[in-house]
Amino acid sequence: MSELIxxxxxxxxxxxxxxxxxxxxxxxxxxxxxxGNALSMGIAVTLVMLVASxxxxxxxxxxxxxxxxxxxxxxxxxxxxxxxxxxxELFIKRTNLSxxxxxxxxxxxxxxxxxxxxxxLINAQESYGLLESIVxxxxxxxxxxxxLVIMSGIREKLEIADAPSSMRGLPVAxxxxxxLGLTFFGFGGMI
Amino acid sequence: xxxxxxxxxxxxxxxxxxxxxxxxxxxxxxxxxxTEEISSALPGINCGACGYPGCFAYAQALTANPNLIxxxxxxxxxxxxxxxKNLEKTLDVTLDTAEMSKKALVHCNxxxxxxxxxxxxxxxxxxxxxxxxxxxxxYACLGFGDxxxxxxxxxxxxxxxxxxxxxxxxxxxxxxxxxxxxxQNIIELIPVNTKITFQCSYLPLRDxxxxxxxxxxxxxxxxxxxSCEADAITWNKDxxxxxxxxxxxxxxxxxxxxxxxxxxxxYTETKVNAKATAG
Numbered sequence: 470m471s472e473l474i475x476x477x478x479x480x481x482x483x484x485x486x487x488x489x490x491x492x493x494x495x496x497x498x499x500x501x502x503x504x505g506n507a508l509s510m511g512i513a514v515t516l517v518m519l520v521a522s523x524x525x526x527x528x529x530x531x532x533x534x535x536x537x538x539x540x541x542x543x544x545x546x547x548x549x550x551x552x553x554x555x556x557x558e559l560f561i562k563r564t565n566l567s568x569x570x571x572x573x574x575x576x577x578x579x580x581x582x583x584x585x586x587x588x589x590l591i592n593a594q595e596s597y598g599l600l601e602s603i604v605x606x607x608x609x610x611x612x613x614x615x616x617l618v619i620m621s622g623i624r625e626k627l628e629i630a631d632a633p634s635s636m637r638g639l640p641v642a643x644x645x646x647x648x649l650g651l652t653f654f655g656f657g658g659m660i
Numbered sequence: 661x662x663x664x665x666x667x668x669x670x671x672x673x674x675x676x677x678x679x680x681x682x683x684x685x686x687x688x689x690x691x692x693x694x695t696e697e698i699s700s701a702l703p704g705i706n707c708g709a710c711g712y713p714g715c716f717a718y719a720q721a722l723t724a725n726p727n728l729i730x731x732x733x734x735x736x737x738x739x740x741x742x743x744x745k746n747l748e749k750t751l752d753v754t755l756d757t758a759e760m761s762k763k764a765l766v767h768c769n770x771x772x773x774x775x776x777x778x779x780x781x782x783x784x785x786x787x788x789x790x791x792x793x794x795x796x797x798x799y800a801c802l803g804f805g806d807x808x809x810x811x812x813x814x815x816x817x818x819x820x821x822x823x824x825x826x827x828x829x830x831x832x833x834x835x836x837x838x839x840x841x842x843x844q845n846i847i848e849l850i851p852v853n854t855k856i857t858f859q860c861s862y863l864p865l866r867d868x869x870x871x872x873x874x875x876x877x878x879x880x881x882x883x884x885x886x887s888c889e890a891d892a893i894t895w896n897k898d899x900x901x902x903x904x905x906x907x908x909x910x911x912x913x914x915x916x917x918x919x920x921x922x923x924x925x926x927y928t929e930t931k932v933n934a935k936a937t938a939g
Contacts (some may be wrong), residue, residue, distance in 0.1 A: 532670070541813040545667065552674035556681050562716075566692060570720070574713040623844050 473604045476597075478659065486584045486614045487654040493584030498642060500575070502628075506613070507621035513575045515610025518585050520557065521550045522606035525589040527601050534550050539593075542585065547581065554580040584613055615626035620649060665743045695723045701746040709835055718916040726751045735762075735834050745912045763827070764835040765863040768875035770822030770925065772797035788843035798860040799846055801825055807838035809849065834839045850927070855909045856916065858901055862921045878923045884915035 486492045493514070500510040526545050533539050558576050561569045569576075579585055588609040592602045623645050632641050687696075699719035709730050712718040718806045722728055729751060737743040778787055778794035779848075784806040792798040794898060803823035808816045815831030816838065818824070827838070839847045845860040860878040884902050885895045892908035893915060902915075902924075914923045 498716070528670075532666065536662065536666060538666065541663055541667065545670065548671055548674065552678060555678055557683055560679055563692075565689070574717075652923070 472557065477604050477608040477611075480588070480605050481612035482589075482653065482656045483499070483610045483616070483659060485616060485653055486587060486609050487613060488650045490587065491611060492587040493582055496582065496584075497617065497646065498580075499641075501617055501624055503526040503576060504621045504625065504660050507617040509571055510575045510579075511610070511614030511617045513572045514579055514582065514584060514613050515607070516614075517554055517557070517576070517579050517582075517604040518588050519551070519603065520553055521546075521585055522592055522602045523599070524553055526592065526597075528577050528604045529593050538551065542590065542593055543586070546586055547646055550585060551580045582607065616649070616653075620622040620646065623649070674734055675857045690765035695719045697750050698722050698747075701743070701750045701813045702734060703740075703743060707738060708737060708836075709735055712906055722751065729753065740835055761852045762836075762840055763829050763832045763848050763852055764834060764836065765829075765850050765927075766801055766825050766827060767846045767848055767857075767859055768799070768801040768824050768844075769874070770801055770803070770819075771860050771875040772800040772877070773874065785843045787883045793844065797821070797877060799844055801846060802844065805834060806841050806843070810837045812837065851906070853906055854904070854927045855911055856904045857925050858904075858923060858928045859925050860901075860921075876923060877919055881920065883920065884924060887914045887918045889914065906915075 474544070480486070484490060487497050496510055498504050519584075525542075526596065528545060529539075529542065531653070533542055533545065555575060558569075559570070560626055570631075588606050590604055595601075595605075597605055620642075626641055626644065627641055636644075663681070695716070699716050702719060704715050704717040704787070706714040708714065710718050712721055718734065729747065730753075731818060734747075737747060757764075759827045763923065767793065772795040775794055775796050777792065778788055780790065782804050783804040784793075784804045787793050787802045787804060793800060793802050795802065801824040803818050803825065805816070805818055805825060807825050807827075808814075808818070813831045813833055815828040815833075816825050817827045825847075828921075834849060836849055839845075840850065844861070850857065858878070860874075860876070880900045882895060885893045888908045891907045892910070894905070895900045896903050911926065911928065913926065916926060
């Protein structure tokens with residue numbers, strides 16, 4: 470149990486996907502203008518990560534390892550994740566329209582998100598079991614959600630800040646991102 | 661070799677699974693039938709030109725308010741009469757494509773005095789960084805063709821006579837990509853049934869008489885406004901430019917002839933005769 474908690478915390482805060490692994494930087498700057506959007510994106514990413522890590526664990530252990538073709542994992546994972554997200558989208562669209570509208574454009578967008586691919590590759594690299602994979606991907610999603618929401622909160626305030634005109638928008642967001650990264654270093658020696 | 665077969669096999673299985681999921685998920689969900697119907701009548705290429713994220717989102721907005729199609733029309737659908745016919749049937753509205761369809765037009769005659777010999781990066785955006793471009797008028801077409809690169813229809817060429825981008829009105833689909841690409845902001849979407857066009861963009865700097873800067877820029881002399889016998893021209897005082905009423909205009913060409921700077925052009929001729937009134 471304690472091992473699972475340590476995996477969760479490690480992926481969520483200490484080795485955060487965005488802050489220390491630099492994965493998923495595109496939504497980090499693209500979707501962090503409003504807290505509402507950031508929340509939808511974070512939830513969608515968490516959901517897809519969870520499903521993707523379960524599916525790729527089976528692919529990895531039932532196909533890739535027995536046939537000794539682990540080197541094909543990136544292309545195989547992309548294929549599986551893309552198809553999975555399509556299925557999820559079809560399903561949500563017909564069963565829960567309000568959820569579909571809330572996730573909106575983000576669900577198809579994250580089919581090729583590198584954070585989603587990254588967490589599945591990390592799981593394979595660390596040779597986690599099924600339960601460990603699930604916990605690790607949940608941690609990755611929660612960490613992603615956390616950073617995205619913090620960042621969007623700061624950026625909502627930044628919009629009204631009196632920054633020099635050349636720094637307004639993305640440049641100042643980059644600086645804030647760097648400072649946010651520094652604060653996450655504080656978690657460094659936790660485990 | 662085995663790898664190829666495994667990968668192909670997985671892809672095939674996934675494709676079949678997606679197909680069956682699509683077949684098996686409930687199709688007649690309450691409250692979505694109308695949206696589904698509209699969505700299938702739309703082009704379905706998810707271009708986003710209507711301002712909504714994808715065709716399904718646009719269909720949802722149309723379900724709530726069918727009149728939206730005249731306010732924010734689907735530019736892709738307008739190009740094909742068949743799609744428009746289907747949309748009319750599903751939405752139960754009649755559409756006037758001539759009114760909705762828009763084309764991009766460059767508002768510049770290219771006669772602005774040249775300030776200096778620009779020899780930097782061959783792009784409008786680069787040239788615009790330096791003193792608002794190498795031409796005296798800050799709203800002049802710089803002619804490096806940033807718009808040519810972005811145009812999906814290859815409708816834009818540079819007119820060699822005046823160095824101004826020329827948009828072929830027959831090829832233009834009104835997607836508006838060139839508008840955001842132009843650093844000088846001189847391209848505008850105009851309705852297809854426009855009769856007379858004002859070929860100058862010189863409005864925000866109205867305090868400075870533009871004849872000092874351009875040989876064919878509007879001097880705000882109002883001759884067109886006074887010459888019109890059909891009351892089709894109104895003088896916009898805030899912008900100091902003439903505005904044209906499509907309904908009242910009789911295409912008598914009085915304003916076109918009287919304009920001392922040749923800033924007015926007959927758009928119906930531009931549409932038909934590609935090269936004659938270029939720029």
